[in-house]
Amino acid sequence: MPRIWKFGDSVNTDDILPGKFAPFMAGEDVFQTFAFHYIRPEFAASVQPGDVLIGGRNWGLGSSREYAPQALKTLQVGGIVAPSFARIHYRNLLNLGIPAFEFDLTGLLEDGAQVSLDVQTGVLTHAAGTVQLPPPPEFLREALAEGSILAFFKKHGRFPGEPA
Amino acid sequence: MTNPTPRPQTMAEKILSRRGTQVVYAGDLAVVEVDQVMVVDSIAQSFIQRMGQDLNATPRYPERVSIVIDHVAPASTVSVAQAQKEAREYAARTGVRLFDVGRGICHQVLMEEGLARPGWIVLGSDSHSTTYGAVAAFGSGMGATDIALAAASGKTWLKVPESVKVTFTGDLRRGVSAKDVALEMIRRLGADGATYQSIEMHAGDRFTRGERMTLANLCVEAGAKAGLVVPGGEILTAYGYDIPEWVYPDDGAAYVQSIEINLATLNPRMSAPSEVDNVFDVADLRGALRDVPVDQVFIGTCTNGRIEDLHAAADVLRGRRVAPGTRLLVIPASSQVMEDAMADGTLLTLQRAGAVLGTPGCGPCMGRHQGVLAPGEVCVSTSNRNFIGRMGDKDARIYLASPAVAAATAVMGRVALPEDVLNTPVPA
Incomplete structure (x- = not known):
């Protein structure tokens, strides 16, 4: 069963993937092994597909580096739940198709807690019950229906909301 | 304007209305024309892959795309050299602009080249693309996928x-x-x-x-x-x-x-580890850190590597020497800044004071090369981020400050104010 990896407030993109381990420096095949290298050095070797990251406010502040969420995608992280996200990082999560939910679970769940997350319904099940996570903001749903803005653009040749 | 403006608008609303198809306000979605798309070396391979394999596209307007090799310049490893080689080949193949090793930091270069102008929308694959707002351009950072979509379509999609x-x-x-x-x-x-x-x-x-x-x-x-x-x-x-009249915000x-x-x-301010908003008076930190030697001082970056900044540092350092045990790195933000500082003697002043001069570019700001920090080292830097591990080891500490404070710190070997140095006579 997937587990919770619990983080605090203000997890920045250097925490998620330090700049010196960018794919063009560390290598495209191994850069993801440096995810959370400084703040949770055991993470990359231990994380299992579907595990859920929870954090505090302003998750993902800092750099525009898409390879930070790309590392989490490569490690098959199941989703990220935090009360607020930094904007560039949030766009990057959407573009890579990593489920992101704006909700604070840090008071409810401890690190290592067993959970399952249904990313379609936003229902997170834990040992003592379930939590309904909020749906993505209305303005993103058209894009997310295709999986990502990239997927939407490829299919329709335009941006969501743009006249055909 | 083709559309009437029924309500007063902010600058952001003005620019996004002008470059879109309708008058928009905060909270609206807008698809807008992008006047310049900037790609840095760090993500050039991702950008090229998104354009090619993922979108099967070429830049819609090659003249509106610039690639800048600045984040690790010159290349420090074979893999970095390979990425930069691919970026050069892509530019040659598609006709987009390339600013190669030594031309300088992306934001400084675009500004100098007139590739960010009042009322424009400029997107960069670097979070500090907000810099273009200095000339009333709507500058914003985005990741490789968004940047590729902008290059492919000539537009972007955002919430006002x-x-x-x-x-x-x-x-x-x-x-x-x-x-x-x-x-x-x-x-x-x-x-x-x-x-x-x-x-x-x-x-x-x-x-x-x-x-x-x-x-x-x-x-x-x-x-x-x-x-x-x-x-x-x-x-x-x-x-x-x-400067178009419409770019100014409306009253109301x-x-x-x-x-x-x-x-x-x-008063002079300093951001202490490990968050940028952890800001104090330099005078207070000077007291708290009076027994803490500063191992490295770094003057440069897109935040503070310009001629004004080198002048401010030189005014403090003129005729003085960097303290024993402290390293001073100075990296001009661009080749133009370097030339100007060379022509007016600023570089000589800095060199004579004991500064180590580097190739225009990002330097050690994100901990990749040219002066990364060892465990336990303390750095006072004019850059923009002091996150854990940002400039090297996770146990190094980074304090963010102005060029004058950084220069004073270099002379004293401890966190210092410019007046601490300037009130002391220049040694004979």
Whole structure:
């Protein structure tokens, strides 16, 4: 069963993937092994597909580096739940198709807690019950229906909301 | 304008309305024309892959795309050299602009080249793309996928941001700079205080273009989508900009928050590890850190590597020497800055003081090369981020400050104020 990896407030993109381990420096095949290298050095070797990251406010502040969420995608992280996200990082999560939910679970769940997350319904099940996570903001749903803005653009040749 | 403007607008609303298809306000979605797309070396391979394999596209307007090799320049490893080689080949193949090793840091280069102009929309694959707001361009950072979509389509898709109004009053005292103003602004707003928002700065005729770049640059450290400075001062006259009347904000525009910063009472500021909004008076940190030797001082970056910054450092360092046990790295933001500093003797002043000069580019700002930090080392830097591990080891500590404070610190070997140095006679 997937587990919770619990983080605090203000997890920045250097925490998620330090700049010196960018794919063009560390290598495209191994850069993801440096995810959370400084703040949770055991993470990359231990994380299992579907595990859920929870954090505090302003998750993902800092750099525009898409390879930070790309590392989490490569490690098959199941989703990220935090009360607020930094904007560039949030766009990057959407573009890579990593489920992101704006909700604070840090008071409810401890690190290592067993959970399952249904990313379609936003229902997170834990040992003592379930939590309904909020749906993505209305303005993103058209894009997310295709999986990502990239997927939407490829299919329709335009941006969501743009006249055909 | 083809559309009427029924309600007063902020600068962000003005620019996004003008470059889109309809009049928009905060909260609206907008698809807008992008005047310049900037790609840095760090993500060039991702960008090329998105354009080719993922989108099967070429740049819609090659003249609106620039690739800048600055984040690890010159290359430090074979893999970096390979990535940069692919970037050069892509530029040659598609006709997009390439600014190669040594030309300088992306934001400084685009500004010097006139590739960010009042009323434009400029997207960069670097979070500090807010810098273009210095000349009233809507500059914003995005990741590789969004940047590729913008290059492929000539447009982008975004939510029109709410705006925070920041008004500067009074005049700075000697030894206090735009960096101190920017750090105070980030302290007041907090690291997520302007998330998804535009910071609109009303500065009157204060501040040079370079200083305005410092202000706009740090807006992303409050989470902002853009940081726009209302045109004034030398922006109106010195660079030949065509400043359209419509770019100015309307009286009565709606702001989510308004703050005022009195420059006359501001002291030099310093951001302590490991968050940018962890800002203190330098005088207080000087006391707290009086027994802490500073191992490295770094003057440079897109925040503070311009000619004004090198002048401020040289004014403190002239005739003096960097303290034994302290290293001073100076990396001009661009080849133009380097030339100007060479021509007016600034580089000689810095070199004679014991500075180590580096190739124009990002330097050690994100811990990749040219001066990374060992465990336990302390660095005072004019850069923009002091996160854990940012410039090297996770147990190194980074303090962010102005060029004058950084230079004074280099002379004293401890955190210092410019006056600590300037009140001491130059050694005979």
